[in-house]
Amino acid sequence: MTRPVGLLLLLLMHGGMYAQKASGTDPQKSQSLIKTIDSLNRVIENIYVGAPHEARAMAEHALLLSEKIKYNEGTGSAFLNLGHVYWSQSYYPISLFYFNSALTYLPKSNPLILAHCYSSIGRAYTDLQNYGKALKNLDIAARFAGHDPEMLAEVYNERSFVYAKLKQYDKGIALAKFAMRLSRTINDQPAICILYSRLANAYRLKGQYKQAIAYSDTALHMSYFVNNKRLRAISFIEQATIYNLVNQYDKAIELSKKGAVLSDSIGIMDGISSAYKTIAHSFEQKHDLVQSLAYQKKYTAALDSLNATNKRKNTELIQSYFELNSRLTAIAAVEQKAKEYRGKIHLQKTIIITLLIALLVVILALSVTYYHYKQKRVLTNRMRKQHKALLIQKELIEEQSSNLASINSLKDKLLAVIGHDLRTPIANLHSILRLYNTNVLTDTEVQSLMKEIEPVVQGAELTLLNLLEWAGSQIKGINHEPSAVDIYLIGVEMERIFSYLFQQKDIRFENRALPGICVHADERHIKVVLSNLVSNAIKFTGDKGIITLSTLNGQNSLKINIADTGKGIPAEKLQHLFSLNTKYSATGTSGEKGTGIGLFLCKELIEFNGGSLWVNSEVNKGSTFSFSLPLVTD
Numbered sequence: 001m002t003r004p005v006g007l008l009l010l011l012l013m014h015g016g017m018y019a020q021k022a023s024g025t026d027p028q029k030s031q032s033l034i035k036t037i038d039s040l041n042r043v044i045e046n047i048y049v050g051a052p053h054e055a056r057a058m059a060e061h062a063l064l065l066s067e068k069i070k071y072n073e074g075t076g077s078a079f080l081n082l083g084h085v086y087w088s089q090s091y092y093p094i095s096l097f098y099f100n101s102a103l104t105y106l107p108k109s110n111p112l113i114l115a116h117c118y119s120s121i122g123r124a125y126t127d128l129q130n131y132g133k134a135l136k137n138l139d140i141a142a143r144f145a146g147h148d149p150e151m152l153a154e155v156y157n158e159r160s161f162v163y164a165k166l167k168q169y170d171k172g173i174a175l176a177k178f179a180m181r182l183s184r185t186i187n188d189q190p191a192i193c194i195l196y197s198r199l200a201n202a203y204r205l206k207g208q209y210k211q212a213i214a215y216s217d218t219a220l221h222m223s224y225f226v227n228n229k230r231l232r233a234i235s236f237i238e239q240a241t242i243y244n245l246v247n248q249y250d251k252a253i254e255l256s257k258k259g260a261v262l263s264d265s266i267g268i269m270d271g272i273s274s275a276y277k278t279i280a281h282s283f284e285q286k287h288d289l290v291q292s293l294a295y296q297k298k299y300t301a302a303l304d305s306l307n308a309t310n311k312r313k314n315t316e317l318i319q320s321y322f323e324l325n326s327r328l329t330a331i332a333a334v335e336q337k338a339k340e341y342r343g344k345i346h347l348q349k350t351i352i353i354t355l356l357i358a359l360l361v362v363i364l365a366l367s368v369t370y371y372h373y374k375q376k377r378v379l380t381n382r383m384r385k386q387h388k389a390l391l392i393q394k395e396l397i398e399e400q401s402s403n404l405a406s407i408n409s410l411k412d413k414l415l416a417v418i419g420h421d422l423r424t425p426i427a428n429l430h431s432i433l434r435l436y437n438t439n440v441l442t443d444t445e446v447q448s449l450m451k452e453i454e455p456v457v458q459g460a461e462l463t464l465l466n467l468l469e470w471a472g473s474q475i476k477g478i479n480h481e482p483s484a485v486d487i488y489l490i491g492v493e494m495e496r497i498f499s500y501l502f503q504q505k506d507i508r509f510e511n512r513a514l515p516g517i518c519v520h521a522d523e524r525h526i527k528v529v530l531s532n533l534v535s536n537a538i539k540f541t542g543d544k545g546i547i548t549l550s551t552l553n554g555q556n557s558l559k560i561n562i563a564d565t566g567k568g569i570p571a572e573k574l575q576h577l578f579s580l581n582t583k584y585s586a587t588g589t590s591g592e593k594g595t596g597i598g599l600f601l602c603k604e605l606i607e608f609n610g611g612s613l614w615v616n617s618e619v620n621k622g623s624t625f626s627f628s629l630p631l632v633t634d
Contacts, residue, residue: 030069033065033068033069033071034069034071034074036065037062037065037066037071037074037077037078038074038077040058040059040061040062040065040078041059041062041074041077041078041081043058044058044059044062044081044084044085045081045084048081048084048085048088049088049227049228049229049230049231050227050228050229050230050266051266052085052088052089052266052267053267055081055084055085056082056085056086058081059078059081059082059085060078060082062074062077062078062081063075063078063079063082066078072105072106072107073105073106073107073110075105076102076103076104076105076106076107076113076117077102077106077113079098079099079101079102079105080098080099080102080106080113080116080117080120082095082098083095083096083097083098083099083101083102083120083124084120086098087120087123087124087127088230088266088268089266089267089268089269090127090268090269090270090271091269092124092127092128093128095120095124096121096124096125096128099117099120099121099124100121102117103117103118111144111145111146112144112145112148112151114141114144115141115142115143115144115145115148115151115154115155116141116151116154117141118137118138118140118141118144119137119138119141119151119154119155119158121137122134122135122136122137122138122141122155122158122162123158123161125137126158126161126162126165127270129165131162131165131166134158134162135159135162138155138158138159138162141154141155142155149182149183149185149186150182150183150186150188150191152179152182153179153180153182153183153186153188153191154179154191155179156175156176156178156179156182157175157176157179157183157191157194157195157198159172159175160172160173160174160175160176160179160195160198160202161198161201163175164198164201164202164205167205169202169203169205169206170206172198172202173199173202173203173206176195176198176199176202177199179191179195180192180195180199183195189222189225189226190226190228192222193219193222193223193225193226193228193231194219194228194231196215196216196218196219196222197215197216197219197231197234197235197238199211199215200212200213200214200215200216200219200235200238200239200242201238203215204238204241204242204245209242209245209246212238212242213239213242213243216235216238216239216242217239219231219235220232220235220236220239223235229262229265229266230266230268230271232262233259233262233263233266233268233271234259234268234271235259236255236256236258236259236262236275237255237256237259237263237271237274237275237278239252239255240252240253240254240255240256240259240275240278240279240282241278243255244278244281244282244285247285249282249283249285249286250282250286252278252279252282253279253282253283256275256276256278256279256282257275257279259271259274259275259278260272260275260276260279263275269302269305272302273299273302273303276295276296276298276299276302277295277299279291279295280292280293280295280296280298280299283295432446432450479522480522480525480608480609481522481524482520482521482522482609483520483521483522483523484518484519484520484632485518485519485520485521485522485523485526485629486515486516486517486518487513487514487517487518487519487526487549487551487558487560488511488513488514488515488516488517488551489515490523490526490527490530491511491513491530491549492511493527494509494530494531494534494549495509495511497531498534498535498538501538502538502547505538505541505542505543505544505545506543506544507538507541507543507544507545507546507547508544508545508546508547509534509547509548509549510546510547510548510549511549512548512549512550512551513549513550513551513560514551514553517551517553517558517631518631518632519557519558519629519630519631519632520609520610520629520630520631520632520633521609521610521611521629521630522605522609525605525606525608525609526605526609526629528601528602528605529602529605529606529613529627530549530562532598532599532601532602533562533602533625534547534549534562535598536598536599536625537562537563537564537566537623537625540564540566540567540568540623541564541565541566541567541622542565542566542567545564545565545566546564546565547562547563547564547565548561548562548563548564549561549562550563553631554628554631556630556631557611557628557629557630557631558628558629558630558631559626559627559628560626560627560628560629561624561625561626562624562625562626563622563623563624563625564622564623564624565621565622566622566623567619567620567622568617568618568619568620568621568622568623569615569617569619569623570619571617574615574617577599577615578599578600578602578603578613579600602627606627606629609629610629610630611627611628611629611630612627612628613625613626613627614626614627
């Protein structure tokens, strides 16, 4: 095999120079591209022995991406993978160039990848039969491997192959078995497959063909499982060589042909030449000199082709390298220009930011001036409004003070009237009880007096009810619980409540309200209103009079009338009926008295329920108190 040392020195010199240029930069890494590069390099590691052409294209792509963003670890891994690709195709000098290039870029902080690179260099030197350099690089790999079982297994694997080549078979076998134990602890199937091939080779060279065939069979079967086509091709040729040694030439020819076809499909030049050489030997031993000579010629042609291919590949390598270097230089030039542009842009940004800051300072100063001016106007307006509000509040306080004085005066009047009105029935009751207790009055006389005083007590009770209702509304507000109220039914209740008073004056009560017609109002309020109006009608209606409750259905409301045939109200007194301040109070037909609060309360309750209250009266003909309430809608 040709070893172009001068070519390697030239390429290594250029690679080192470019690496120094690249290492001088510290570009910002793109996380997305780094993930892509790392993913590409991992895929290449798994496919280069089965698909070297695809692996090489991917490695070159990963190299360009790494150099574009100055990702040194990615560049080193791409060079390492390119070395693996060329080694798998038996271009050992080219693979050495890429392995050595990888060492320039691989990070010193990752000893395991450095160990893998030195181990690969040792393997390439073994294939080039330079066993001294092979062992030297494998020793360096062992130091970087430390105690890592996977990396140590790889190093001892390669060492076993070196010692087998040096004819130290027992040492090679021992190292291979030790590596096998390490690989099994981590279940590294690809490494185990290679170790079976190593053991087969060592036992063949040692002359123990039975063991060699057993290990070779195992390696061959496992090569399908781990998809190592290169190892499979070598295993076919290894078995063929063993079968030649045990005089099974036909089997050797069959296996050699399989090895040649597979080697040709994946471009293993050593495999093709070795297969033809083995077949030629098999036919020679079978004394088939024609076939032996034919395959000898193929073997010679394969060697010539290998030398020619090496020369062509070396030329292609130089062209590819300088083409790659040219592309990388172009990338560096673009980055340099981009750096200059970034500098200019940075300067422009600085100028723009300075101008913006100055503009912001001016705007801020104007804003502060405007803000203070606006605040001054706001404060002036606020003071003006506060002054106006104070004047309004002063007027309101004066009005409230006047109202409070008026209400206080009204309270005094009401208490005086109510005290006077309640004092008489209570005093009468007290006198009757005192006379009864002293046995001055008989039971019959007490019963007669009680019947006479009942209307007075009932009037006092209604006065108290009105007072409590009015006081509650003034203190807590009117409690409103509207429902459907049937005026006819309330009229029935009024007839029952005031039945004794009707009998006393022989008054006829006529309930002409429309039954079943309901208004939307608070039922308790309506009962208070009707109690007051019926009580007033009784008070001002003479004996044998008539009091009538009637309703008139309107469009959206119901008109309720309480009419009597009493003595009526003078026209000049009508306007004072519903006012507490100018209340109207007259004596009833039987001397009944009132406070005037009842009618005021009625008006307030009716209006609160959404209606209105009014009165029509004519002296000596009677009065009609009317109010309206909203009808219940479906």
